[in-house]
Amino acid sequence: MIVVMKQSAKQSQIEHVRQRIEGLGLKSHVIVGEERTVVAAVGAKRQQGTREALESCEGVDNVVPILAPYKIASTEVQQHPSVVTIGSLTIGGGTIGVIAGPCSVEGEEQILETARQVKKGGATALRGGAFKPRTSPYSFQGLKEEGLRLLALAREETGLAIVTEVMTPSNVELVASYADVLQIGARNMQNYDLLAEVGKQPKPVLLKRGPSATMEEFLLAAEYILDQGNKQVLLCERGIRTFESHTRFTLPLASVPYLRQHTHLPIVIDPSHGTGKASLVAPMARAAVAVGCDGLIVEVHPSPEEAWSDGAQTLTPTAFEQMVAECSKVAEAVGMKIGT
Structure with missing residues (x-):
């Protein structure tokens, strides 16, 4: 349920409500809005009389139930869109962040040039x-910590924030010590131990939708991260598996306006994995911007034909630069911008 505080509520009253919620066996999440503060009370333990107990607290305007199964991610709890900013990357609030680079870190020269x-x-x-x-x-599994070190080297030279995937709970601390944004890949979207672990650390998390996941499952996966206290979650639509064979996956761009109606979390689109074909990446990126996405994540390599993985869906630097220029025009037309 949501405890809506009065506009005149004092910080001490908000803190009292938070403590009261915790005392009732629920988790509290304070969300400071533009006009007033709300405190979300979530959890399975819902005692009879909980609503009445919270309504009687000083500074409380009213208490309303959260109808969506995903509580903290819902627009019922927070109506204004969230914005994630870390280093050079801003996603949300009218700014479209563009994340680009190779599928795999192959070596120092390759990642620095990219x-x-x-x-x-x-x-x-x-x-x-x-x-x-x-x-x-038997496929290339990555350079692991050496790859992380090379990404950090690239950040040191260019100033670009680093986005990279973490695969296991035991590696979260290691990856977080190098990366700016921790990515949860599509295969791990429902790895709940991993979701909880990245939720315990403070850096933003880019959560990719599983290839067969429903929207509700996707948002509930985000809820696992949010429930641990990490509010900086980015939702990434990277395509779903359908009967179609002309693309690697089917990229449903209706996800963007749908998610916008149901969650305050920023929305990133991956047209590289979503299509699997380099020739389709730029058109789908433009379309994603047109429907209001907050970010793009695109695969780029100095020589895609020599890439160790996913070369068929990877852009050249020249094609990428052209794509960004085209997307900037679309963004301007819909009242957004691509930038830092």
């Missing part, structure tokens, strides 16, 4: 896989 090129082309963050979940156990 970082320079994507920054020149308009990227506001660098992506790159140090730990790579692969369908085949």
Whole structure:
């Protein structure tokens, strides 16, 4: 349920409500809005008389139930859209963040050259896989900590924030010590132990939708992270598995306005994985901006044909720069901007 505080509520009264919620066996989440503060009370333990107990607290305007199964992510709890900012990357609030880089970190020369090129082309963050979940156990699995070190080196030279994937709960601390944004890949969207672990650390989390996940499952996965106290969650639509074979996945851009209606979390689109074809990335990126996405994550490599993974869906630096220029025009037309 949501405890709506009066506009005149004092900080001491808000704190008392928070403590009262905790005393009732529920978790409290304080959300400071533009006009007033609300305190979300979530949890399975709902005692009879809870609503009445909270309504009697000083400074409380009213108490209303949260109808959505995902509580903290819902627009019922927070109506104004969330904005995530870390280093060079801003996503939300009318600013479209562009995350670009190779599928895999292959070596120092490759990642530094890519970082320079994507920054020149308009990227506001660098992506790159140090730990790579692969369908085949015989495929390249990533450079692991050496890859993280090289990403940090690229950040030092270019100033770009780093986005990279974490695959296991035991690696969260290691990856967080190098990365600015921790990515949860599609295969791990329902790895609840991993979701809880990234929720305990303070850096933003980019959560990718699973290829067969419903919207409700996607938002409930985000809820696992939010419930641990990390409010900086980015939702990433990267395509779902359908009967179609002309693309790697089907990229449903209706996800953007739907999510906008149901959650305050920023929405990122991945047209690289969503199509699997480099020739389709720019058109789908433009379309994503047109429907109001908050960010793009795109695969870029100095020489896609030589990429160690996902070369078919990877843009050249020149194609990426052109894509950003085109997306900037679309963004301007819909009242948004691509920038830092």
